[in-house]
Amino acid sequence: MSVRIDDTDRKILAELQRDASQSLDEIAARVGSSKTPVWNRIRKLKGAGVIGQQTVLLDAEALGFEATFFVLIRTSEHEADWQRKFLKALRDRPEVQEAHRLAGDIDYILKVRVKNARAYDVFYQTLISEVRVHNVTALLSMEEIKSTTMLPLNALIDG
Numbered sequence: 239m240s241v242r243i244d245d246t247d248r249k250i251l252a253e254l255q256r257d258a259s260q261s262l263d264e265i266a267a268r269v270g271s272s273k274t275p276v277w278n279r280i281r282k283l284k285g286a287g288v289i290g291q292q293t294v295l296l297d298a299e300a301l302g303f304e305a306t307f308f309v310l311i312r313t314s315e316h317e318a319d320w321q322r323k324f325l326k327a328l329r330d331r332p333e334v335q336e337a338h339r340l341a342g343d344i345d346y347i348l349k350v351r352v353k354n355a356r357a358y359d360v361f362y363q364t365l366i367s368e369v370r371v372h373n374v375t376a377l378l379s380m381e382e383i384k385s386t387t388m389l390p391l392n393a394l395i396d397g
Contacts, residue, residue, distance in 0.1 A: 241286035246271060248391045250279055251288070255388045258292050295387070298351055305378065307358050309348040312373040320369065327368040333361050350376075 243251075249269040253260060260268075266276040283289045298304075313320070328337045328348070336349040352358045358376065366374070 241282065241288060243288070243394050247279055247283065248394060250276060251283070251389075252391050254280075254289065255391075302353050303351045305352050305354050305358060306382065307348075307350045307352070308377045308379065309350055309362075310344045310375040310377070311346040311348065311371050312343070313345050313370075314372040315370060324369045327365055331361065331365070333357075 246269060250265060253265045253268050262273045262277055262280075266273045269276065280289065298306075313324075324346075328334050331350075333350050333352050334348050335351050338347050339345065340347055350358065350361060352361060355378070362374065362376070365371075
């Protein structure tokens with residue numbers, strides 16, 4: 239990390255993680271500072287890449303996306319051309335909320351959010367028509383117990 243993060247920065251980041259729509263005045267009051275120093279710190283953190291894209295979290299179930307599948311993918315192909323096609327297929331699919339390349343027996347894990355099992359099948363059929371995979375295992379999440387985008391800032395050490 240190229241930027242020094244102190245206790246005030248951590249407090250500001252925690253407030254932004256909790257609710258990025260807060261005004262500078264609200265953030266400053268919560269962290270015990272005034273508006274201008276808070277704004278300068280936020281600009282510094284953005285410039286250093288600590289603060290990335292700001293967005294809104296939508297309620298998937300309220301919008302009808304009731305099914306979350308974790309998709310485990312094994313492949314026997316590791317050539318650059320296959321990987322390019324695979325990554326493009328993942329990026330082109332809005333259903334894929336997360337994709338990770340793994341160490342171990344499974345090559346990739348995807349988090350796929352869809353309306354229902356039928357919508358997952360459409361996703362699956364499209365994916366395997368675009369790229370060859372050796373084995374796909376889909377696991378339906380029965381209940382989301384915890385989901386957060388917040389990082390454990392208390393684990394950061396000054397400097």
